[in-house]
Amino acid sequence: MAEIVIKNVAKSFGSFQALHSIDLTIADQEFMVLLGASGCGKTTLLRIIAGLETPTQGEVWIGGRRVDKLPPRERGIAMVFQNYAVFPHLTVFENIAFGLRMKKLPQPEIDRRVNRTAELMHIEQLLKRYSGQLSGGQRQRVAVARALAMEPDVILMDEPLSNLDALLRLEMRAELKGVLAGSKTTTIYVTHDQVEAMSLADRISVMNGGKIVQAASPVEVYRNPAARFVGSFIGNPPMNFIPATRAANGQWQVAGVTLSGPAGPDKLDFAIRPEDLTVAPGGLKATARVIEPLGAHTLVTSDVDGRLFRAVLDSDITVAPGDELSLVPKPDRIRWFDPETSNAV
Amino acid sequence: MSPKALPYLLLLPATVFLLVFFVYPFAQIAILAFSSESGPTLRHVQTMASHWKFGSALGWTVLLAAVVVPIQLAVALSMASIVTKLKSGRNTVLYIFSIPLGLSDLAAGIVWLAIFEQSGFLNSMLVGLGVVERPILFLSYQNVWVIFLAVVLAEVWRATAIVMVILVSGMGLIPKEYYEAAEVFGASPWKRFLKVTLPMLRPSLQSALILRTLAAFEVFAVVVTLGGSTLPVLMGETFQWQFALQDRNVASAYALVILGISIAATLFFLRVLRVPKGATI
Amino acid sequence: MTAITTETDVPRTVESARSAGKFLFIAAIVLICAWVLVPIYLLLVNTLSSPSEVSGFPKTGIPSFDFGSIQFFLSFAGVLKALWNSLLVAVLTMILSIGIGAPAGYALSRFEFPGKEIFRMLVIMTRAFPLPLLALPLAVFFIRTGLDDTALGLAIVHTVLAIPFAVLITFSLFSGIPIELEEAAWTLGCNRLQAFRKVVLPLVLPGIAASAVFAFTISWNEVFAAAVLTIENRTLPAFLVQSLNVSPLHLKFAGGAAMVIPALIFIFAVRKYLFAMWGIANR
Ligand SMILES: Nc1ncnc2c1ncn2[C@@H]1O[C@H](COP(=O)(O)OP(=O)(O)OP(=O)(O)O)[C@@H](O)[C@H]1O
Ligand SMILES: [Mg+2]
Numbered sequence: 001m002a003e004i005v006i007k008n009v010a011k012s013f014g015s016f017q018a019l020h021s022i023d024l025t026i027a028d029q030e031f032m033v034l035l036g037a038s039g040c041g042k043t044t045l046l047r048i049i050a051g052l053e054t055p056t057q058g059e060v061w062i063g064g065r066r067v068d069k070l071p072p073r074e075r076g077i078a079m080v081f082q083n084y085a086v087f088p089h090l091t092v093f094e095n096i097a098f099g100l101r102m103k104k105l106p107q108p109e110i111d112r113r114v115n116r117t118a119e120l121m122h123i124e125q126l127l128k129r130y131s132g133q134l135s136g137g138q139r140q141r142v143a144v145a146r147a148l149a150m151e152p153d154v155i156l157m158d159e160p161l162s163n164l165d166a167l168l169r170l171e172m173r174a175e176l177k178g179v180l181a182g183s184k185t186t187t188i189y190v191t192h193d194q195v196e197a198m199s200l201a202d203r204i205s206v207m208n209g210g211k212i213v214q215a216a217s218p219v220e221v222y223r224n225p226a227a228r229f230v231g232s233f234i235g236n237p238p239m240n241f242i243p244a245t246r247a248a249n250g251q252w253q254v255a256g257v258t259l260s261g262p263a264g265p266d267k268l269d270f271a272i273r274p275e276d277l278t279v280a281p282g283g284l285k286a287t288a289r290v291i292e293p294l295g296a297h298t299l300v301t302s303d304v305d306g307r308l309f310r311a312v313l314d315s316d317i318t319v320a321p322g323d324e325l326s327l328v329p330k331p332d333r334i335r336w337f338d339p340e341t342s343n344a345v
Numbered sequence: 346m347s348p349k350a351l352p353y354l355l356l357l358p359a360t361v362f363l364l365v366f367f368v369y370p371f372a373q374i375a376i377l378a379f380s381s382e383s384g385p386t387l388r389h390v391q392t393m394a395s396h397w398k399f400g401s402a403l404g405w406t407v408l409l410a411a412v413v414v415p416i417q418l419a420v421a422l423s424m425a426s427i428v429t430k431l432k433s434g435r436n437t438v439l440y441i442f443s444i445p446l447g448l449s450d451l452a453a454g455i456v457w458l459a460i461f462e463q464s465g466f467l468n469s470m471l472v473g474l475g476v477v478e479r480p481i482l483f484l485s486y487q488n489v490w491v492i493f494l495a496v497v498l499a500e501v502w503r504a505t506a507i508v509m510v511i512l513v514s515g516m517g518l519i520p521k522e523y524y525e526a527a528e529v530f531g532a533s534p535w536k537r538f539l540k541v542t543l544p545m546l547r548p549s550l551q552s553a554l555i556l557r558t559l560a561a562f563e564v565f566a567v568v569v570t571l572g573g574s575t576l577p578v579l580m581g582e583t584f585q586w587q588f589a590l591q592d593r594n595v596a597s598a599y600a601l602v603i604l605g606i607s608i609a610a611t612l613f614f615l616r617v618l619r620v621p622k623g624a625t626i
Numbered sequence: 627m628t629a630i631t632t633e634t635d636v637p638r639t640v641e642s643a644r645s646a647g648k649f650l651f652i653a654a655i656v657l658i659c660a661w662v663l664v665p666i667y668l669l670l671v672n673t674l675s676s677p678s679e680v681s682g683f684p685k686t687g688i689p690s691f692d693f694g695s696i697q698f699f700l701s702f703a704g705v706l707k708a709l710w711n712s713l714l715v716a717v718l719t720m721i722l723s724i725g726i727g728a729p730a731g732y733a734l735s736r737f738e739f740p741g742k743e744i745f746r747m748l749v750i751m752t753r754a755f756p757l758p759l760l761a762l763p764l765a766v767f768f769i770r771t772g773l774d775d776t777a778l779g780l781a782i783v784h785t786v787l788a789i790p791f792a793v794l795i796t797f798s799l800f801s802g803i804p805i806e807l808e809e810a811a812w813t814l815g816c817n818r819l820q821a822f823r824k825v826v827l828p829l830v831l832p833g834i835a836a837s838a839v840f841a842f843t844i845s846w847n848e849v850f851a852a853a854v855l856t857i858e859n860r861t862l863p864a865f866l867v868q869s870l871n872v873s874p875l876h877l878k879f880a881g882g883a884a885m886v887i888p889a890l891i892f893i894f895a896v897r898k899y900l901f902a903m904w905g906i907a908n909r
Contacts, residue, residue, distance in 0.1 A: 050809075050813055051813075052809050052812070052813075071812065071817065072809070072812040072813045073812055073813070073814075073815045073816060077813060078741070078813060079809075079810070079813045081806050081809070081810060083804070083806055084811035085804065085806035085807050085809065087807060087810070087811075088807075088829065089825075089828045089829055098811070098824075099813075099814030099815050100815050102815030102816060102820070103815055136793055145770060146810075150814065279860075287748055319654070339751075349739070350735075351737070352732075352733040352737035352739045353646060353741075353743075354737070355729040355730060355732060355733035355734075356730050356733050356734075356745055358725075358726045358727070358729065358730070359726050359729070359730035359745075359749075359789065359793060360730075360748070361747060362726050362785070362786075362789065363748055363749070363789065364753070364785070366760065366782055366783070366785075366786050367752060367757075367760065367786050368761040369750075370762075371755065371758045371760070371763075373763035373766075374697050374759065374762060374763050377762070377763060391838075398867070417662075423654075423893065424658060427651070427654060427655060427658070430651070430653075432848060435719050436897075438655060438659070438894070439901075440818070440894065441657065441659050441662055441663065441899070442662065443893060443897070444658075444663075444666070444890060444893055444902060445662060446660055446893060447843050447847075447889035447890065447892050447893035448885070448886060448889050449845075449846070449847030449848070449849060449850065449863060449885060449889070450846065451847075451849045451885065452847070452865045452885040452886050452889065453861060453865055455669065455866075455878050455879060455881065455882030455885075456666060456668070456882060456886070457664045457665065457876075458785045458878065458879075458882075459665070459668050459669050459671075459672050459879060459882075460665060460668060462875065463683075463701060464680075464681055464682060464683040464684075464685070465685070465877075466685050466687060468667050468683070468684070469683065469685040469686075469687070470682035471682050472683075473684060475683075480683060482685075494868050502661070502665060503664070506662075510901060511899055514899055514901045517901065531744065555753065555754070556753065559754070559756060561687070562756060562848070563756045563758060565758075565849060565850050565869050566849040566850070566863070569867060570867070570870060570878075573870070573871065580756075580850060582759075583759070583762070584850065584853065587762060587765075587854060589851075593762065593765075593766070596762055599760055600756075600759040600762055602757060603756045603759060604756060604759065607755065607756050608754050608755075611753075611754040617658075617746070625848075
């Protein structure tokens with residue numbers, strides 16, 4: 001049982017506030033992905049959970065124990081560092097066995113665990129090497145294996161696959177998912193890669209500027225972004241936004257088209273994902289600017305009401321730059337955001 | 346134990362040690378130089394200043410530093426430039442160049458004594474080549490300037506290595522791109538040295554100059570070995586007063602003089618070679 | 627290989643100018659090497675000659691491999707004791723300066739804390755002071771504490787000389803080890819001390835050994851303080867400098883060789899670290 005509860009945690013480095021009052025609960029055995037732009041505080045949050053950084057305020061609980069005053073070794077965690085931290089003076093085998101030896105496990109058990117995790121990470125032929133003789137991606141896999149071998153209650157991974165080539169990454173991703181699903185581990189996983197986040201996560205926490213903007217399932221985060229930032233950060237190409245003005249109660253004027261929306265304030269932002277648009281009469285008037293065929297789909301970057309507007313359309317459509325298009329949004333996929341708070345309405 | 350206390354705990358031995366054996370003794374020197382049984386006095390300073398050897402000791406010491414340090418700097422710069430240009434055999438050459446670094450000034454004095462003494466190698470060579478008829482007594486009290494020259498040679502021979510090592514490390518920190526950029530803009534090797542290497546080396550030059558100038562003020566054993574007491578220097582006089590004349594107070598006054606010119610030289614180099622803020626690599 | 631292709635393209639004059647430059651370059655290297663090595667060679671020639679050859683004239687510059695001088699040196703009253711004292715003081719200096727300096731270097735590299743700059747200033751300030759002069763006031767202090775004329779007393783003064791280097795060098799050594807390695811060890815079940823012992827120590831040990839050798843050399847070579855602070859228990863340099871006016875030439879040269887040869891070995895032992903040490907130590 002290792003539920004992680006983060007209560008009102010904040011962290012400042014001198015006058016710079018890296019984390020603003022974070023509240024987050026990660027259920028036992030959950031796979032939580034932290035997603036966010038570079039410098040938004042993902043590593044800092046991870047390090048606070050690991051006990052490598054002391055929070056300026058707030059509490060951290062793991063498995064019903066308050067741990068924010070405990071040293072890392074007493075928290076039942078294992079961590080994969082963003083820059084690997086593979087011990088240069090030890091072989092790969094001894095690196096993976098390091099924590100197991102600290103636990104004073106019997107040698108056969110150590111051998112078993114090292115071999116198993118090494119196999120999992122496809123580094124079994126590297127066990128005798130030193131870190132200086134490994135590539136960046138191999139080192140990264142040693143770091144992951146070293147954490148997995150601990151069979152910890154909580155595993156914290158800071159961009160553990162960032163240095164692998166696309167193919168290996170795909171493979172490792174599947175392996176990791178399999179291993180961690182089979183174990184009873186609670187996982188916090190930091191990544192920049194949305195696809196990775198989507199495919200691995202039970203839940204995704206999207207961070208921005210030291211705050212958690214939304215923590216929800218991948219589909220929820222994608223479909224119902226809680227804030228403008230989430231919509232524009234997640235999804236490729238990102239969500240389209242157009243300012244809307246109130247026409248009548250529940251009726252909104254968007255680039256000359258009237259759409260039904262929430263009853264509410266005077267101003268809202270209309271939002272739609274590029275793939276939720278179809279070419280049909282009576283839609284938003286768009287002037288095509290750039291046409292990029294992507295195979296199954298064609299990405300049309302156009303101009304609506306003087307704003308950049310992207311649509312992912314069926315590739316059998318023929319458009320040329322300068323063409324006028326009428327783009328109809330799927331009604332149930334339209335989202336609205338408050339321009340003041342930038343939160344979803 | 347709270348983690349906040351750990352760094353202080355780790356620094357404690359070094360701090361206590363330096364306070365007891367560095368700060369306090371230097372305060373003691375100042376006190377010794379100005380105190381007598383009957384309270385503060387300038388007597389020791391006057392004794393020192395009026396002694397006939399004081400002026401020449403100060404003069405020779407400063408002159409020695411003024412001659413030795415620039416030569417060392419020039420030679421070390423050439424050595425460092427040569428080493429950084431080397432591709433093969435760099436390590437061997439570096440090792441040989443830095444050998445004298447590990448030698449004491451006493452050893453250096455003895456090494457050069459082997460060359461300069463009357464039956465030494467220089468005389469052997471001069472007589473062998475027929476330049477002179479009989480061996481010359483180079484290091485006699487009539488030849489103060491020859492002794493001075495021998496001391497300069499010994500000091501240049503011994504302590505250029507440390508300057509070179511500091512400069513080579515400093516050159517290693519200069520990114521190659523600067524040279525390449527200068528080359529692209531058409532700077533000749535000499536211009537590159539003047540416009541890129543020297544300005545970027547300023548921090549290293551500064552520490553090398555401070556280190557060497559202070560060491561030059563402390564010159565002692567090499568002078569005693571090659572010249573006995575013919576060539577008086579401050580450190581030698583300090584030793585004389587402490588030992589032969591058994592007058593601690595005057596010795597301390599001498600020490601204060603050495604300390605004074607050392608600090609003056611340090612401040613001078615800190616000022617002249619200061620690196621403007623924001624102009625570091 | 628590239629040299630061959632360029633040679634065929636380059637016009638004659640440039641080529642000869644280049645090879646002339648190359649010749650000058652190599653000549654300069656040979657000349658400087660000779661400048662460094664020949665004086666040492668000459669000292670060794672004298673050491674390996676009989677006493678009568680040493681004061682004889684003219685010299686050939688070739689050693690006769692007569693061990694008379696060395697025998698005389700080693701059997702001279704007080705020499706063996708001086709050698710032993712030198713060794714003892716140098717080892718004590720080494721232990722003291724690393725034992726005291728390394729924790730400080732570690733603290734400077736790993737922690738941010740109020741007062742850090744003051745300590746740094748204290749260490750750097752030692753460089754503006756002619757440290758051997760410490761021997762003067764400490765002579766009195768040592769008489770009072772019973773440390774006068776002891777190896778430990780002299781080692782303390784030598785430690786003051788060596789500590790700034792020990793602190794700055796170990797600081798740079800520890801700074802070269804990413805803190806993440808230690809942190810990884812903490813997450814894998816180590817406490818601070820265990821992480822230090824299992825991860826940091828193995829990685830810095832060669833460097834620490836190098837700075838220990840450096841401290842040893844500083845002590846081995848120091849003359850002034852040794853001459854002031856020791857009377858009965860002279861170190862080799864103190865012994866040599868105090869008997870300069872009275873000792874025969876062959877004793878001086880054999881003594882000089884006894885000082886030079888260990889120094890050569892020390893520098894050889896730490897050659898890999900020389901530049902790294904000074905690169906950082908002068909920042
Ligand atoms: N020790 C520190 N001192 C001062 N500022 C720090 C420190 N560590 C992190 N920061 C700052 O805190 C912010 C968050 O850093 P953090 O490393 O958590 O970002 P991140 O989300 O992990 O970024 P990336 O994706 O690039 O790894 C950054 O702006 C960083 O500059
Ligand atoms: Mg990070």
